[in-house]
Amino acid sequence: IRAAADGEVVYWRTRADSMGCGIGPDGGMRCGSVADWECQLAVAFDKTGKVTSWKTTGAPEACVNFAIKLQPDK
Numbered sequence: 001i002r003a004a005a006d007g008e009v010v011y012w013r014t015r016a017d018s019m020g021c022g023i024g025p026d027g028g029m030r031c032g033s034v035a036d037w038e039c040q041l042a043v044a045f046d047k048t049g050k051v052t053s054w055k056t057t058g059a060p061e062a063c064v065n066f067a068i069k070l071q072p073d074k
Contacts, residue, residue, distance in 0.1 A: 007046040014039050016062040039063035 002009045020034035039058030046052050056063045
């Protein structure tokens, strides 16, 4: 959380991994992380707590995690 002249900005981060498998030098199957993505969400609030702005930066593969979490319940 960082103070701003007209309120505050709150930051969250999320990560996403991509897994892959292949044949190792010994002929055995090996699996592991092949990509590691990160996304940051910044939300600005005025002094009354109202959201005035927001922004995401980073990889879409990780930013989609925020979209999933911020969807209203159905």
